[in-house]
Amino acid sequence: MSQRIKIKALLESTQTDIDVTVKGWVRTFRNNQFIALNDGSTNNNIQVVVDFENTDPALLKRITTGAAISVFGLLVASLGKGQTVEVKAKTIEILGDSDPEKYPLQPKKHSLEFLREIAHLRFRTNTFGAIFRVRNSLAFAIHQFFQEKGFVYLHTPIITASDAEGAGETFHVTNFDLDNVPKADGGEVDFKQDFFGRATNLTVSGQLEGELGAMALSDIYTFGPTFRAENSNTTRHLAEFWMIEPEMAFADIVDNMDTAEALLKYVIAYALDKNKDDIEFLTQRLLDEEKQKPQNERSEMSLTEKLQFCLANDFERLTYTEAIEILKESTPNKKKKFQYPVEGWGTDLQSEHERYLVEKLFKKPVILTDYPKEIKSFYMRQNEDGKTVAAMDILFPGIGEIVGGSQREERLDKLEERMDDLGIPKDELWWYLDTRRFGACPHAGFGLGFERLVLFVTGMGNIRDVIPFPRFPKNAEF
């Protein structure tokens, strides 16, 4: 027996007529003769040719969809279409059976909804194999991008005592017996008795802690899970998701935009290069899916074209104020086609407005900057106009906001004023304010929603399909 070779390597082999050992899971078995075998190293299967006339029929019966097998045989040039090599089996060993009557994954097309119910097995489909290999490449490319630039990967805490940012509803973390929560003399929950001696929750963002690192190490980034206890049952929201949050000392909002745009292009280019077969498969999948739709609802570009277009073009940069002017004068606004008419300056943009700018008008990623301070967070740097902050959001076609960031308010008096305005407790954030007391400097950062990035690059429509085991209201299975 030779050492096992992964199928990706076998299919790329330039050598033939050598003995090989290949292991994987049977996708299909045609005519008692042709096994399509996959081991997850690539979207492509290797064809194993079985000499069925000289194989024990009892063994043949066990070669079923889903079974794990080990094949020893000769790697030969293939005469069949669609493959350059195949394995002529000499011996086949069944490692693990898969009863075809019971195996939930049949060799046919299953709905994404059904596959979500069996998320423990969906990795074994072409679609999810491709998605999770692409997700892997994007994650690594993010690390590589920042490492090349000298950023320090910082693990900010998951359990925190501060929800001062007010970024959304948080999950409580406790080791109280929920049946019997200890009360203090006044009748209120006695958090002093809890594990951390105070009320704690799951983080909604590592940014504030990230800034502490940047104020010493210059450039840092986080890449970790974040949480929202929001009752959102949409195709864009998860209760648990991964976020990347770089923070750069001595950087302004323009550096911030440049870094974010460079990052997005870098990781998309990386996936296009490393996951060519996966992205081709996903492109075809999307074309097939869109054939079900009326002509006018189909995408103008295929997935691959959309990704390449994104690399080849500068993102459109404009201010919130300019965007409002454009939207006010736009045809859908004048024809009252927007659900939320754009009347004036100051309100937040709705998804329909963002889509108009990104998908109809500019037809490419858009960076909006300098939003009204009222609709943005307390830590964003106030502009000279007294009305706006140096915020930036990147909007992607089909996705909406993929990046949100800003230059940070480094001036202690301005920051405290804004915290007072918004009722944010300064004593809880003493450590955050310390960075403005000692050696403050201009700095900027952003948050990139990792699953939204994976959605964009895979062309999938539901965020629950791009994370292995999605968490959402009433669901924590697996």
Add this chain to the structure above:
Amino acid sequence: MSQRIKIKALLESTQTDIDVTVKGWVRTFRNNQFIALNDGSTNNNIQVVVDFENTDPALLKRITTGAAISVFGLLVASLGKGQTVEVKAKTIEILGDSDPEKYPLQPKKHSLEFLREIAHLRFRTNTFGAIFRVRNSLAFAIHQFFQEKGFVYLHTPIITASDAEGAGETFHVTNFDLDNVPKADGGEVDFKQDFFGRATNLTVSGQLEGELGAMALSDIYTFGPTFRAENSNTTRHLAEFWMIEPEMAFADIVDNMDTAEALLKYVIAYALDKNKDDIEFLTQRLLDEEKQKPQNERSEMSLTEKLQFCLANDFERLTYTEAIEILKESTPNKKKKFQYPVEGWGTDLQSEHERYLVEKLFKKPVILTDYPKEIKSFYMRQNEDGKTVAAMDILFPGIGEIVGGSQREERLDKLEERMDDLGIPKDELWWYLDTRRFGACPHAGFGLGFERLVLFVTGMGNIRDVIPFPRFPKNAEF
């Protein structure tokens, strides 16, 4: 003004007599003339020479430890010791003051305990700058190692409904108002009303979900936070820590040991290469620390020597049974020097026994295998002897267990038998058992405690000093 250059690049510059802009934080300012400036890109400072006779005294007064400054000047060859280049300042701008009366970090040695209280500022010290740059390199090297081998990085869930592994006490996750937890008719907590519609907790391990991925993608790894609600106030335990958990299909316990040993050597070599200055600094720090100790308690090898020794030598591999024999016959056991005498086969090894094997006997990392099944988890593969399981633990000098792993029990009947024995609910783990029902195959994996690795490579003594914001009983500050 030229574009800012980071200090690491400046110090490596082969060009001199060019104008540069450098930004960072003042470490010290001597004789109104020499600024030691650091920007976190390296442990080393650049010396900025101030023409104090032609500089506004008001500005000079603001050049204090901790202040953020921007310097424009000429990069010249240095005449001073310990540096090859320095910057002759033409203009200095104060970006952020640091009142020397109030700044908690004085230009002197602070205790690690004190610095833990001001973890938001400790990044600005030489020791913690070095630690977190080394930590960064180790994290990236882990990714690079697995990517080179075709492993898929898998994000397993942080919030889970199963604590079936029984790996330790878990934190509850809930969005109940703890003041008023809803009760069902029978008086018990009505988890149906909770966010996920059931009781949920923070993960103690991503292994079980990782196996689901490996049963389709062949080789996966996780790298994420894990949690233990254990009331351990030790230098080796955290309530929140990061873990790496690879899982490999078609792999046995020997493949598992080989992969773990290769991984550890790869990442240590990577850090030695990328963080030469940091590790030299930490080596010196440890030497200085050990000078306080009596001669016989000092390490035989310096930190750098210990790391290099680890690379140059095969880890010692032996079975639990062999280890027990050795320990029984050992001098400390015979002389009753062990707190827990080693009398027979079957009990778990104590830290003192592990230390004897690793630090006194073999003087290098040790891999112990084939433990009694009673002291190991239900999912470990049962050996033919009926008594042991194919477990493996890697023990490191000064650290103890750094890796724990095993070949997994892929045989459904054996697995179910063991779950029954231990009272582990099979219905809760239906999805885990499915992987043994459909296309099971031999597979193996391990968990590497990331902070213990960082401890080893930095030579630090307390795990709270190698994670940015440690979480432990009664502490969730920052």
